[in-house]
Amino acid sequence: MFFLEAKRIIVVILGSLLVAISLNFFLINANVYAGGFAGAAQLVSSVFKDFLDIEISTGILLLLFNIPVIILGWYKVGKGFTIYSIVSVIFATIFLELLPVISLSDDIILNAVVGGVIAGVGVGMSLKLGASTGGMDIVAMVLSRLQDKPIGTYFLLLNGVIIVMAGIVYKPENALYTMLALYVTTAVIDTIHTRHEKVTAMIITRKADELQHAIHQKMVRGITILPAKGAYSKEDQNMMYLVITRYELYDLEKVINETDPRAFTNIVQTVGVFGFFRREGEVIDKEN
Template sequence: MFFMEAKRIAVVILGSFLLAISLNFFLIEANVYASGFSGLAQLLSSIFNDFLSINIGTGVLLLILNVPVLIIGWFKIGKGFTIYSILSVIFSTIFLELLPIISLSDDIILNAVAGGVIGGAGVGISLKRGASTGGMDIVAMILSRLQDKPIGIYFLILNSVIIFVAGILYEPENALYTMLALYVTTLVIDAIHTRHEKVTVLIVTHKAEELQRAIHKQMVRGITIIPAKGAYSKEDKSLLYLVVTRYELYDLENIITETDPHAFTNIIQTAGIFGFFRKEGETVNDIQQTK
């Protein structure tokens, strides 16, 4: 357990470092903006420096923007997820302040693509380990707990504001290059983890009852158990069918590994669902009463 948590912290720190590399070595000097709170902090830093002659670093602004969100996340999401997100924000701030802001290339397209790839890798590996880089991921997690509606619209709104303001205050081309960076970032996160709000999980196991109890002990999700038989082995098994949010994937993987390391698990992208899906304040009993 200690080794697993140490590895998780190391990955979070690495993700923070990659995010800082993306901003300080590629995006900031090119006036190309990252996604979410990182891009918002970057844009605010540019506005303060260029129009108000106030020198405030991107890292400091990123920390300030995240403070209220992390406080809400502590109470609404849970301490575990939020603690790792706090670590991510703190180390991102440290790396952003320590690393020099330089330009490795004068090619703005190269800066947009390289910054998008490295930044997306930083976010992706953090999400894969059950943490986040704070900001919009925390907001999205809170919204996913409160209502069963697509959270992508909130990412779209914030990123659209960043692109629009960048196009107005600076060169319109910078807004287009920012769109390129955001697109590349999304592709990389997709490849490493997933940008989908919900995923369908199919688990083939010999330990259906133990696995069901272990899942319900840690998360509130409805599970359908279907009898199954191995086509080659002819062994009787069970298929567990459930839908979870992308933020719960890491915890679910750990539960499956600890309960039945021989289980076969298939994770499928979920475009949308109809019917009941657990929301804030609902318990296992509430789910069972609706079935």
Template sequence: MFLFEAKRIVIVIVGALLNAIALNFFLISADVYASGFTGMAQLLSTIFSEYVGVDFISTGIWLLLLNIPVAILGWFKVGKHFTIYSFLSVAVTTTFLEILPIISFSEDIMLNAVFGGVLAGVGIGITLKWGASTGGSDIVAMVLSRMKDRPIGSYLMIINGIIIVLAGYLNEPENALYTLLALYVSTRVIDALHTRHEKVTAMIVTKKADELQRAIHDTMIRGITILPARGAYTREDKAMLVLVITRYELYDLERIIYEVDPKAFTNVVQTTGIFGFFRKND
């Protein structure tokens, strides 16, 4: 498990580096904005620099400041593991943003938007795949989704929509279009690396159903259906646990299964819609 967590930390650091490169080498110099709180940090840096005259607070510092209250919220409402690694990603991203210079490889805004979107998408995608996020918008969207039981994507769309509108207002209208292009490219890359579906269904065949059920409920509040199962070849009696989770919980579920029953067989399938209770508090 030490090597497992060490690899997770390395992945988070690499994702943070890719995000910082996307910002400092492509997006910031072209006045194209990233998604989520990273884009908000860019907007605040632009507003305070050009309209207030305060230019000593960089995008990286704004990103860190925005995520402090969100990290506290995530600690109590989302999960400690997810919040710790998410804040680690933010802190490392801030460090790289301060270290790396802001340069421009091209004067073409479209090229900056596309390449910045690709690098940001890769950074976010691999970070999500390993059970963390790159900013506070994911945590805020997850909390709101659990309160209203609505898709996380709808809340992220609202946040990104605000960023697109302000990008066009603070700069030229075409900057809003290029920001939309960068967001579209990054989203497509994230979907390719992680999963485009907000919810997935996990079917776990195991001999340790009770232990696995308790371990899952200790980490996440999710309903589980336990069905009897039998191996066709071995004729051994087993149990199958069926549960629906969000894509952000995939890593934690994989870790739990690995700790409790490494020999368990798990099938994860896409879930396009659910009816009834998805989450129930104690």
């Protein structure tokens, strides 16, 4: 347990370092913006410096933007999930302050692509181990627990504002290069982990009751259990069918490995959900 938590902390710190490298070495001097709170902090820092002659670093602004969100996550999401966000934001701020802001290339397209790849690797590594990177991840987690609305809309809205402001404040080309960087970042994250709002897990197991109990100890999600039979072994098993958010994917994998390591699990993208999608605080009316 200690080794696992230490590994997650190390990965979160490494992810923060990669995000800082992406910003300070590639994106900031090129006026190409990252996504989420990092991009918002980067844009505000640029505006303050170029138009108001006020020096406020991206790292400090990133920390300030995350403070209210982290407080929200602490009470609405949980201490464990939020602690990783705190570690991520603090170390991202430290690395952004320690690393120099330099230009490794004058090619703006190269800066956008390489910066997007490095940022995507940093975020994707953290998400893959079930850790949060703060900012919009916490907002999305809160929204996923409170209401079943498209989380991607909020990501798109914030990133859309960043893209439009980049085009207005600087040049239209900056908006296009920012779109390129965001696309590359998202593609890399999707390769390493997933950016899908919800995924469907189909689990073939001989320990359906134990697994169902273990899953419900960890997350609030409805599960459908269907009888299944192995085509080769002819053994009677069960298929557990459930829809979860991407933030719960690591926890689900961990529960399955601990409860039934021989279970077969297929994870597929869920485009949409209609009808009842169980959320925290809701109960099922057993009479209906």
